Amino acid sequence: MLTLIAILVDGLIYSSYLFMVAVGLTVIFGVMKILNVTHGSFYAFGAYMSATLVGIYYQTDLPEFGGFLAIFGAALVVGLFFGVVLERGLLRFLYHRDEHTIVLATFAMFLVLEDVLLMIWGTDPYYATEPMGLLGFIDYEALSYDLYRLSFIALAIVVGLGLWLGLTRTKWGKILLAVIFDREISQAMGINVTVVFLVTFVIGSILGALGGAYIAPTISVSPGIGVEVIVLAFAVVVIGGMGSIPGAMIGSLLVGISRAAAVHKFPEIELFVIYAIMAAVLAFRPEGLFAPAQARKI
């Protein structure tokens, strides 16, 4: 019974982590049809900025819980900056090019940003563990869980719910859905697609940076973290269906729970779980579990 509880809790925490790193990627793809490899850089910059700001914050005498503001502030700063600069400075010149070209451009930018990151922060790891220590932990029989990692679940729910409400209950959301459905007709109907693209890319960037910024207190923020994350994020997005937010959520849950079950029952196959699920989904449903229906233009 205790193992079952552990699988569920561990699975939910890991699913929340996966959802946070994948949702920005799927939002951008859903609206702009761009497979944004730079997402890994948003995550990495978010983590580095968070570790830096949290470190600075805890050198002051300000209230301890204010460190969380530094985390969200880091995500906002990084997401806004890179979102605007990349969309206005690079992507808008490529919208008329085919998708492969844009993927290559974002991959190139990812490599450039990896080096920029090294130039700014160097190769030394950064730590920002104070927020994790602040929240303490809870014991349940032989298990202990720190509340900070449990808060991943809450954050993922807030992000997921916020996106769902934003898309379905607001005028902006309906505009986005219209653009997702058909970019050209939306433009013909008077929607400023340029602004929609910019706002979408910035939101996606902030979400990517938020993933890194919030994870930062639990890890050693060091070179290469963006590479690992982009692979995971792609896998989740492919399983759920490219561009589908519910798909990202279900894909995250599927992978997270399966991985936790593997760790507890068959640890030697943990490495393959995520790819086995991806292979199985692609074999039977190549477009992913929740990919929006594609209209064929004839």
Add this chain to the structure above:
Amino acid sequence: MNIMKRSGRVALLATGLAAAIGFTAGAATAAETVVMAVPTFLTGAGAPAFGVPARNGAEVIIEAINKGTLPAPYDKSGKGLAGRQIEALIYDESGGGVKQVAEFRNKVQKQGVDLFVGYISSGTCAAITPVAEELKMLTIFPICGTPRIFEEINTTPKYVFRTMGHATADGVAEALYVKANMADVKGYTGINQNYAWGQDSWRDFDLAMKQLMPAVPASDKAQWPKIFSGQYGAEISALMLSEEPLVHSSLWGGDLEAFIFQGSARGLFRKKKLLFSVADTSVYRLGKKVPTGVILGARGPYGIFAANVDTPLNNWFRKVYIDRYSTPPVGGSYQAAQGVLAAKFAYDKAAAANGGKFPSTDQVIAALEGATYQGIAAEVHMNRSNGHQAATIHQIGILEWDKDAGEPIMTKVATFPADCVMPPPGVNGTEWLKGGMKGAKC
């Protein structure tokens, strides 16, 4: 060799060298230099824990060799390698085996490298070994740990050397330490990265435990997280639920540090006894964040274990390193320096045997094969695998925090002779472990 081409290449290399090591290019002519390639992780996840400390350690030694300022026992050996200045070509090891093999060929065939001292990843060393032999290029591996290099990939090496013990020594030393200090332990489990290093480490520790403490059961649910996964929530829960009180781990770098952060936040270190194979890479950086009381190794007598080794060479190395980099040298720093010292020792010895003339590669190889030379922290015996594999003493201890000094220290340190933890010459490590470690001189 075409002198014109060589001169251009020297200028190019020297430019990089001047930036990296801080001494001027052009001091030596092409005929008076030895081009030493030093591949190490300068980017990616391997850089902070191993790559950059290794580069720093190599830089300190290379600069001292060139200036002739090494202390005893190298204080009378003159400048450079057999009198020639080293041109260090330090470059990034990232990118995997295929890329590194291409880089190796490029450095040999187009950039005129004379020898390699480097490579950290076991995977890269495995890929480079046959190519180095094919190209007849003197190659010294100072750090990578997989025993497969000379036990499977090339059992009769000529051009490839390794100047530190391999993973079998780690596993045996750890098991011996557990036997001596935790005789009543009820079982053990592990968390090791799911790739060559993690698998070899767990296999050797497990095999050694089965020989030394056969009544102590191993868990059948040892954890195998993906390398660089960074998230260990489920693994920590599984370890907490396991019945075994001892946890073996060869995690390193960012993975190790993330595991420590996440495990500490959940009280794992209060519930289990952790044994870390290579945690010395993190103890200075993390300071008090590393829980005290953990059993810790550094893959030999390096890093924090060498903090109190009172020899002129070690005292000098630590002082120069700390002055320059504002942090004490860790295992990788020592190991890289030890690899460069092997070249210094071999070139000088070969030159002496050659009547003072600069030696050929074959003469350098002959000088290093089977030799014993002084490393920074301990003597290095090149007495395994036809004189190409080193054996050194090995140390394991318990990490504590020195409140007065404000730094981590090792306590209850056990020192194991090389012939106790390394398989005898000519014997495969795994077979040696399975056969009861016959011939071990402990």
